[in-house]
Amino acid sequence: MWSVYLLRFQVAVIYFEAMVTKVGVPEWKNGTALFYWFNDPGFGMPEWLTPLLQPLLTHSVAVSAATWGVIIFEATLFLGLVMDKRWRSILLPAGLLFHLAIVFVHGLAIFFCSMAAALILYLRPVEDELRWPVRLGAGARDAMRAILARFEWTILGRASHERLSRADLRVDEQDI
Numbered sequence: 001m002w003s004v005y006l007l008r009f010q011v012a013v014i015y016f017e018a019m020v021t022k023v024g025v026p027e028w029k030n031g032t033a034l035f036y037w038f039n040d041p042g043f044g045m046p047e048w049l050t051p052l053l054q055p056l057l058t059h060s061v062a063v064s065a066a067t068w069g070v071i072i073f074e075a076t077l078f079l080g081l082v083m084d085k086r087w088r089s090i091l092l093p094a095g096l097l098f099h100l101a102i103v104f105v106h107g108l109a110i111f112f113c114s115m116a117a118a119l120i121l122y123l124r125p126v127e128d129e130l131r132w133p134v135r136l137g138a139g140a141r142d143a144m145r146a147i148l149a150r151f152e153w154t155i156l157g158r159a160s161h162e163r164l165s166r167a168d169l170r171v172d173e174q175d176i
Contacts, residue, residue, distance in 0.1 A: 004126055011122040012081040019074040028071065031064030038105060045105045053105075073098060077119075085125050092123040 027033040035057050038045045045053055056062045073094075080091050099115045102108055 001126070004121070008081060008122050011118045012078050014118070015074045015078040015080075019071055019078060022071050022074070028067060031060075031067045034067045034070070035063045043106055046107070049104060080123050088123040088125070092119060095119045095123065 022028040022033070025033065027036055037043065038053060038057055056066070077091065077095055080088050080095075083091065096116055096119060099112045099119070103112045
């Protein structure tokens with residue numbers, strides 16, 4: 001049982017470090033970091049997401065609120081270590097959605113998988129048995145597989161292809 005508590009402490013440290021590190025960066029302090037992250041040509045949001053998010057990114061209040069919202073949410077996730085069980089049950093799906101949003105914006109699917117596992121171990125009560133909320137039929141499973149296959153191609157394929165193309169360009173420029 002002590003190993004679970006040690007693991008929970010480690011996850012809490014991840015969120016504490018993320019929060020403290022962000023507060024030390026000028027763009028996070030002044031509330032503009034998400035504008036730069038979302039618009040970065042290599043690491044920013046995919047083209048299909050631009051029409052949805054770009055209007056928000058043009059308003060300084062929205063960008064500042066979202067940027068500071070990330071820091072506050074990471075602080076809240078850190079405090080999950082000492083929260084009551086009922087609050088952690090609310091924080092778990094919120095944390096999963098937070099990390100899923102990172103997949104859609106930045107294409108970091110493996111990061112989501114790692115942090116989702118960490119969040120489940122961190123925020124789910126140890127004494128509760130882990131059960132699926134619903135039982136999926138064959139049709140639902142097939143639909144989920146199709147969605148995940150499409151998701152992997154559009155999100156992961158884009159990020160991997162762009163990174164590879166930029167790496168190839170850098171090599172070509174160095175050879176000149």
